[in-house]
Each structure stands twice: as structure tokens, then as C-alpha cells.
Amino acid sequence: MASVEVDGLTKEFGGNPVLRGVSVGVEPGEFLAVVGPSGSGKSTLLYCMSGLEPATSGSVRILGHELGGMRRGALAALRRDHVGFVFQSYNLIPSLTARENVALPARLARRKISATDVDQALADVGLSDRAAYRPSALSGGQQQRVAIARVLAVRPDVVFADEPTGALDTASGGQVLDLLAKIPADGRSVVMVTHDLSAAARADRVVVLRDGLVHRSLLRPSAAEVFAALGES
Numbered sequence: 001m002a003s004v005e006v007d008g009l010t011k012e013f014g015g016n017p018v019l020r021g022v023s024v025g026v027e028p029g030e031f032l033a034v035v036g037p038s039g040s041g042k043s044t045l046l047y048c049m050s051g052l053e054p055a056t057s058g059s060v061r062i063l064g065h066e067l068g069g070m071r072r073g074a075l076a077a078l079r080r081d082h083v084g085f086v087f088q089s090y091n092l093i094p095s096l097t098a099r100e101n102v103a104l105p106a107r108l109a110r111r112k113i114s115a116t117d118v119d120q121a122l123a124d125v126g127l128s129d130r131a132a133y134r135p136s137a138l139s140g141g142q143q144q145r146v147a148i149a150r151v152l153a154v155r156p157d158v159v160f161a162d163e164p165t166g167a168l169d170t171a172s173g174g175q176v177l178d179l180l181a182k183i184p185a186d187g188r189s190v191v192m193v194t195h196d197l198s199a200a201a202r203a204d205r206v207v208v209l210r211d212g213l214v215h216r217s218l219l220r221p222s223a224a225e226v227f228a229a230l231g232e233s
């Protein structure tokens with residue numbers, strides 16, 4: 001079963017079509033990147049794929065569950081139990097330490113998370129020595145690594161990342177990409193929207209969106225091949 005399956009997805013805002021019939025599947029263990037010009041609908045696709053935005057028409061399934069028509073509570077439970085998010089702006093709680101931020105989603109979901117699991121997640125992103133720091137005392141790259149630890153701690157089946165390296169320098173962005181690229185190894189999936197073509201080239205597959213449609217789907221392309229596909233008329 002696919003982790004995420006999108007079929008004939010359309011999305012309009014106020015009658016303006018943004019996605020015009022997108023079909024794309026993400027397999028367990030796959031790292032998919034979505035690229036495209038500004039305004040082509042990348043973020044909208046990510047939000048519809050993850051159930052943060054309802055589709056106008058078409059089908060979106062996560063782990064076989066059709067999101068259309070799903071009750072709000074069931075959708076929230078599906079997201080809570082199976083989906084993780086990484087945003088460009090990190091979205092950490094400023095008043096909480098790194099350790100508390102990592103533990104928060106599990107606590108909110110009333111799921112047991114041990115101190116060992118939290119510490120392991122922070123160790124996995126190389127931040128054991130920053131566990132007691134608040135976000136304001138961390139660099140952007142470190143904050144994004146805390147955000148990834150927060151995702152890793154709940155072991156979601158699918159991780160959606162919207163421009164995860166967008167606010168980072170090359171070195172910090174590279175560390176974040178290394179962490180994201182490791183996630184699929186044990187059968188989990190990553191869907192990442194990015195402007196960064198070298199980031200996209202870390203993915204197993206790259207979907208090029210244009211004007212709300214899939215223009216190309218490329219298997220393990222180089223950054224140069226992604227660049228060429230973006231420039232095609």
C-alpha cells in the first residue's frame with residue numbers, strides 16, 4: 001500500500017484553480033521532492049496531501065485512508081498518529097527547552113514517551129548537549145534539527161517538509177537534509193517541497209510542478225537534470 005496516494009487532485013481558492021488535476025503516489029521508504037516555479041502550487045499540494053487543506057476535488061489517501069469526507073476528529077487522529085511536519089520556520093515553542101519541544105507532540109497525543117526516547121531523538125540529530133536550551137539560544141540549523149527530533153520521536157509513517165532548508169545556510173541545510181534523507185531507511189516516507197535544486201537531488205524522485213500540474217517526474221535526478229526540467233517549455 002502506498003504511503004500517500006493523490007489522484008486527480010484539484011484545489012481552488014476563491015474560484016482560482018491552483019492545482020488542476022495532480023496525481024502522485026509516495027511509496028513506503030521513498031523520499032519525494034516537489035519543485036516548481038514560485039506560485040506553481042507546491043505548498044498547496046503539500047497541504048492537501050497532508051490533510052491540512054481540503055481538496056476541491058479528487059482523492060487523497062494516507063496509508064489507504066481517504067481524507068475526503070473524513071470527520072475532523074478522525075483526520076486529526078490520523079495526522080497525530082502517522083504524520084510529521086517540518087516547516088521552514090521550525091515552529092518550536094519559544095518558552096520550552098529543546099527537550100520539552102521534542103516531548104510535546106507525544107504528550108499532546110497522550111502517548112507515553114520516555115525521557116530516553118526524547119534524549120535518543122536529540123542525540124540522533126546531534127544535539128544532546130543542547131537539550132536544556134530554549135530555541136532563542138539555538139542557531140536556525142539547530143532549531144530545525146530540534147524540529148526534526150520532535151518528528152523522529154513520534155516515529156510517523158510520513159513526514160511532510162515545507163522548505164525545510166529555506167532559512168538555512170548551506171552547511172546547516174546540508175545537516176538537515178542528511179537527517180531527512182535517513183528517515184526513509186526504515187520504511188517511512190518523506191515528501192519535501194523545496195526551491196533548492198541540490199536539496200531536491202537528494203530525493204529518490206522529484207516531481208516538477210508547473211501551473212498546478214505535474215510537468216515531469218524524475219527518478220534520482222541530478223541537480224542539473226532538475227534545473228533542466230524546470231527550464232523546459
Ligand SMILES: Nc1ncnc2c1ncn2[C@@H]1O[C@H](COP(=O)(O)OP(=O)(O)OP(=O)(O)O)[C@@H](O)[C@H]1O
Pocket residue numbers: 013014018036037038039040041042043044045
Ligand atoms: N489560502 C490561500 N488563499 C488564496 N490563495 C492561495 C492560498 N494559498 C495559496 N494561494 C495561491 O495559490 C497559488 C499557489 O501557491 P503555493 O504557495 O502553493 O505556491 P508555491 O509553488 O508553494 O509558491 P512559492 O514557491 O512561492 O512558495 C498562489 O497564487 C497563491 O497565491
